[in-house]
Amino acid sequence: MSMKRRNLIWLIMGFLSMVMVPVRHAIAQDAAQEDAAAKQDKIKALELLYISRELDLTSEEAEKFWPVYKKYSKEVNELLAERKRKAKELKGQPRTDAVAEEALDKELGYERKMLEIKTRYKQEFMKILPARKVGNIYRSEREFRAMMIRQLKERKDNRMLRKRP
Incomplete structure (x- = not known):
């Protein structure tokens, strides 16, 4: 094989490896995002099942309740997503008193908005x-979150125990 041909093959292989690494990374990232979305959907379904059981809705109540609850959940989730986005933005900034005060004001603003949403939907x-x-709606949401946090903590603790020699 000639030197030119060998160099050309190495050049093509180098180019392909440079292209394939980001592609593999993007595919893995997409798969992880899909997996995370599937887990979120499963958790949301479990939450709705839990709330449904706790509220013990009649069929007439359920028919009217779930569309309103869906709108309520959407508003709450949008507020939480906005809060998370803003927290990420602030995270990169140096922690001066001015930044800390801004973060505190934003946090109180989110709490106020959450209270407004809950009051309106009440x-x-x-x-x-x-x-x-109606009181059971909010109680059931809190209980479900607490139960999920407890289970996640238990799983984490169990993984850590298994890793110990």
Whole structure:
């Protein structure tokens, strides 16, 4: 094989390896994102099942409740996503008093917005359900989150125990 041909083959292989590494990385990243989305969907389905069981809705109540709850959940999730985005932006900044105060003000703003959403939807839920069931909505959400956090912590602790020699 001639020297030119060998150099050309090495050049092509080098080029392909440079192209394939980012492609493999992108494919792996897409797969991880799809996996994370599937896990989120599964958790959301479990949460809805838990809330449904806790509220013990009649078929008439369920028919009216779930569309309103879906809108409520969407608003809450949008607020949480915005909060997370802004926190990431602030994370890269130096922690001066001015930045800390801005972060605190933003956090209080998110808490205020969350309270506004819950207050507004409380009124909507009260049109559909009796007060005791409306109270159970928020309680059930808190209990479900606490249960998920507990399970994740237990799994993490179990993994750490298995890794010890």
